[in-house]
Amino acid sequence: MDILEKAMTMLSKHPLCDNCLGRQFALLGYNIENEDRGKALKLALTLQASAFHSAKNAEGVKRLKVLAVNGFSSEAQDTLHHLKKRIPKKESPTCFLCDGKFQLLDGLIENVLNTIADYEYTSFLVGVELPVAVEEREDEFKAAFNVSYGESIRHEFGRLLGKRIGELTGKTTEYMKPDIAIIVNPFAEKVRLQVNPLFVAGRYRKLVRDIPQSKWFCSSCRGKGCEKCGGTGKMYPESVEELVSKPLLEAAEGEKTSFHASGREDIDARMLGNGRPFVIEVSKPKKRFLYLKKLEAAVNTNAEGKVEVSGFRFANKDNVRRLKKGESAQKEYRVLVEFENAVSDEDLRLLEEKLTGASIKQQTPLRVLHRRADLTREKYIYEVKVKKVSLKRAKMKIRCQGGLYVKELVSGDKGRTTPNVSELLENRAKPLKLDVLNVIME
Ligand SMILES: [Zn+2]
Ligand SMILES: [Zn+2]
DSSP: OOHHHHHHHHHHHSOOOHHHHHHTTTTSSSSOOHHHHHHHHHHHHHHHHHHHHHTTOTHHHHHHHHHHHTTOOHHHHHHHHHTTOOOOOOOOOOOTTTTTGGGGHHHHHHHHHHHHTTOOOSEEEEEEOOOHHHHHHHHHHHHHTTOOSOOOHHHHHHHHHHHHHHHHHOOEEOSSSOSEEEEEETTTTEEEEEEOOEEEEEEEEEOSSSOOSSOOBOTTTTTSOOTTTTTSOBSSSOOHHHHHHHHHHHHHTOSOEEEEESSOOOTTEEEEEEEEEEEEEESSOSOOOOOHHHHHHHHHHHTTTTEEEEEEEEEOHHHHHHHHHGGGSEEEEEEEEEESSOOOHHHHHHHHHHHTTOEEEEEOOGGGTTTSOOOEEEEEEEEEEEEEEETTEEEEEEEEETTOOHHHHHHOTTTTEESOHHHHHTSOEEEEEEEEEEEEOO
């Protein structure tokens, strides 16, 4: 069937707006909007109907009436008027497929612009929500009229909204990782935003002991606040996470933050060297165009020499994934060890020799058993260097696979870590001070 005849058949059955008629022929012609396609078809049909009328074919007026009513065509109406034919006064129909919603897009777009005005973003994506009945109706329509070059109603809504919003805001559509997803429901005339998180990566150094990496909830009240924790809900007044996140959360005007780090040091260990890589994820940020150098300085001022950050840069979800993978990356530690009995230079050389290149079998330490499964892990030590400090004290520098519990490597943890320093020297050893010197990421 010729496309004009097909369009005429559709209109004689159902009222269709320009967009919805044009959409059934969307794959015909290039760089033409469906609205223009629909309009062109209706105009061509109006001319054809006029020709029928001139040839005294009664089909002409019949078709003009269909175009005037079901096609909403002012040209067909004017033509009928000119021919002094009655224009049918049917109660004003609405488009069978979109219920006239394509004609209300301007209002919807204004709603979108108002909703996103509070947010900073560079990219967006429009998602369209439709009542199930609407898509089903279109599917049935397409089957009934054997539509083979159409576009879907969802696709047209999304495409038009995306294009117009892009033009009005100057922002770009991004399919994979948009800053903001704009979910539009043209039928409910509702707009909602899905604001994707902002990721900032950096490294932190922890210059003092007794600050945990992450916020540690009070064990008695689990965060509600009680007598034991002085109403704070926390075991420790501050954490690396809080010190680093607070200025970021405030600057980004987000809802909350999550702190992702490549492993963690013990609460009483310092984190020195280049620092430990981390990523802060800010949920629902209003601001994204942050001046990171200034924020870095703000964190460092706020943390008052307790925690120091560097290398702030914008990141994404992949960086978080890589951080987690990098947990087993090489780490370098320094631990001050105290022995029960005096140690000789020979002892210390033996320690270097036995531990360098050793595989350590480590059962989950007793001190973390309450929160970790009881497993035996094997961790490799690349290098150990030992320096005597006094008769019973030595400093050990250990470069090992991430995840090795260094305190237990020293003490032996009641035989749960083997080999260990105490056992190798048959001299009970105790870790006094632990520092992480380096986190080596590939
Ligand atoms: Zn329509
Ligand atoms: Zn408490």
